[in-house]
Amino acid sequence: MIKLKSFKIDDWNYLKKWISSESELVRFAGQIFTFPIDKKQVELYLSEPNRTVFKIENENNETIGIAEISIPEDNVAKLARILIGEKSLRGKGIGTELIHKLTEYGFNNLKKERIILNVYTWNIGAIKCYEKVGFLKTDKPIKHVKVGNENWVTIEMEKKLLANNDKRNTTPK
Secondary structure, three states: OOEEEEOOHHHHHHHHHHOOOHHHHHHHHOOOOOOOOOHHHHHHHHOOOOEEEEEEEOOOOOEEEEEEEEEEEOOEEEEEEEEEOOHHHOOOOHHHHHHHHHHHHHHHHOOOOEEEEEEEOOOHHHHHHHHHOOOEEOOOOOEEEEEOOEEEEEEEEEEEOEEEOOEEEOOOO
16 A cells, blocks of 8 residues: 655655666656756756645555646646656556556546546556556647657546546546
């Protein structure tokens, strides 16, 4: 069982520990940071008022990851910068639990009708995780990001709030 806690500036050292290359940084954060990540960049990142950043803790209160939810438009929340930092914990279902918790937060706490995220097309594990929670690919135009000599392609995925007897339902059809 994981818990979402507020990510504070003192937690930035986890990012420094977990991200050891430019490609890992771009995979996690897109292009909002430059490598190597430093405290000043994280302070600026955390100062954005429409962004809520969580640290992910396990049942032993150990920080194992980070995730963000932001408000890009009225009825939409966006998940971003999702990372299970401890590599030994990846592929064990924690990501699915995290995406489920973030989606519930967006629908129930933020009262949004749609949750979106972007993912690189080569990140099959993440795409399968998002699909398990009910996300579907959208028709939004694909974006290209140059990382070193490689061209990474991103797609948008979404999950919409489903109404069922006026109750919030986060289960896909």
